[in-house]
Amino acid sequence: MQNVIKTCEVLSARVAAHAEVWYDHSMKVYLTGPITGSTDDAILSWREKARELISCDADVIDPASLPYNSSLSYRLSEGPQEALARQMHGRLVVNRNKRLIGSADVILANFLSADHSSIGSIGELFWADALQVPIVIVREPVGNVHDHAMINALASSITHTLNDGCVAVLNILGKNANDIAQA
Numbered sequence: 001m002q003n004v005i006k007t008c009e010v011l012s013a014r015v016a017a018h019a020e021v022w023y024d025h026s027m028k029v030y031l032t033g034p035i036t037g038s039t040d041d042a043i044l045s046w047r048e049k050a051r052e053l054i055s056c057d058a059d060v061i062d063p064a065s066l067p068y069n070s071s072l073s074y075r076l077s078e079g080p081q082e083a084l085a086r087q088m089h090g091r092l093v094v095n096r097n098k099r100l101i102g103s104a105d106v107i108l109a110n111f112l113s114a115d116h117s118s119i120g121s122i123g124e125l126f127w128a129d130a131l132q133v134p135i136v137i138v139r140e141p142v143g144n145v146h147d148h149a150m151i152n153a154l155a156s157s158i159t160h161t162l163n164d165g166c167v168a169v170l171n172i173l174g175k176n177a178n179d180i181a182q183a
Helices: 002-024 040-054 080-103 119-130 149-154 162-172
Strands: 028-032 059-061 106-110 135-138 157-159
Touching (some): 040 059, 040 162, 080 119, 106 162, 119 135, 135 149, 135 162
Parallel strands (some): 028 059, 106 135
């Protein structure tokens, strides 16, 4: 019986320690959208706006704030060293972004004005789904290359403006989105 009591005391102490961390947990939003073949302005401008709309209520995880390669590398002839360097960079991005997505509470995927499919973003959406992280997709209602049955099925919400996407993100997080909705 004393072993059971001691086990309960140990478990209670662990729960109390984790509860303190849980209450201190800030919500995290992971941003994804096309990078390859996009201009720096197209990559960064929507992310800055999303950060402004969300950052008061949640931490923003933006992999584009780290070094990225937007070149169309598949069109370039490369030697073995360049091919290896590109593969190593890809492995780093895959491992890093998968961990970042796993730490997120919701994913915001912006595909507005996308003129080609974003393979990296699509992969990130499937990781998020596998990790049970809710997904908000922002895209045009008609004519967007990312309007696909499988991608739509992953979404917790599909919106058609960045403001509406940020509202959906904050609603999923249980935060007040009134200020954004009125903007």
